[in-house]
Amino acid sequence: MTFIVAIDGAAGTGKGTIAKGISKEFNFSYFDTGIIYRGLALKTISKYGKDFIKKDAISEANIFDINSVNESEIRNPLIDKYSSIIASIPEVRNIVVNIQRNFGEKSKGHEGIVVDGRDIGTVIFPNANLKLFISASLEERAKRRFSDFLDKNEKISYNEVIKQLQKRDQRDKERSVAPLVAAKDAHLIDTTGINIEETLKIVSSLVIKEFNDYCNI
Numbered sequence: 373m374t375f376i377v378a379i380d381g382a383a384g385t386g387k388g389t390i391a392k393g394i395s396k397e398f399n400f401s402y403f404d405t406g407i408i409y410r411g412l413a414l415k416t417i418s419k420y421g422k423d424f425i426k427k428d429a430i431s432e433a434n435i436f437d438i439n440s441v442n443e444s445e446i447r448n449p450l451i452d453k454y455s456s457i458i459a460s461i462p463e464v465r466n467i468v469v470n471i472q473r474n475f476g477e478k479s480k481g482h483e484g485i486v487v488d489g490r491d492i493g494t495v496i497f498p499n500a501n502l503k504l505f506i507s508a509s510l511e512e513r514a515k516r517r518f519s520d521f522l523d524k525n526e527k528i529s530y531n532e533v534i535k536q537l538q539k540r541d542q543r544d545k546e547r548s549v550a551p552l553v554a555a556k557d558a559h560l561i562d563t564t565g566i567n568i569e570e571t572l573k574i575v576s577s578l579v580i581k582e583f584n585d586y587c588n589i
């Protein structure tokens with residue numbers, strides 16, 4: 373059995389940075405599950421255009437190859453929006469669940485794996501050893517996103533970033549299958565006003581405690 377750290381939270385809460393930091397510190401493998409929905413959104417739009425129908429996204433999910441995803445093409449406002457739309461299709465999620473669990477299986481060469489997303493602690497790995505649910509205020513998340521977009525020369529205003537985050541939150545929280553919600557046994561961490569170093573210290577001590585218990589079983 374691999375030690376699993378499940379990290380869930382809305383866009384811009386810092387969960388990806390936390391997940392990467394923890395995987396580096398403990399030499400665990402890392403899996404960003406959002407990459408699948410982002411890659412699928414790009415493939416579906418490229419083939420069928422923005423007016424694609426449900427069936428198009430499902431057929432792309434059936435032939436999806438995670439190795440074909442190019443990081444530099446999937447981090448932009450268009451893919452932010454369409455990944456969340458595609459992620460709300462129950463049939464797509466059914467297919468993606470298996471891709472995610474298989475990745476967990478493949479990571480067994482490592483002592484641990486850090487997985488981040490929206491439904492990791494609730495649906496994908498409900499028996500994860502440590503579950504974290506990360507939050508931050510809308511304004512703080514928008515500031516972080518906006519600064520990422522500025523770095524990449526994306527032409528988008530701060531107000532538009534706020535609007536897009538609100539829409540995405542609503543879609544991710546209100547969808548019928550695997551909505552964004554904290555697992556009952558998740559540690560809740562609000563990163564508003566806390567920098568990444570401090571956040572990593574908090575998370576790291578939780579990992580150490582759980583990992584020690586796990587090794588002593």
Ligand code: DC
Nearest residue numbers: 383405406409455456459489490491
């Ligand atoms: O984490 P992210 O911003 O890269 O995710 C992009 C979209 O994918 C997000 O708006 C919702 C969806 N997603 C999901 O529904 N379930 C996951 N486990 C990961 C991402």
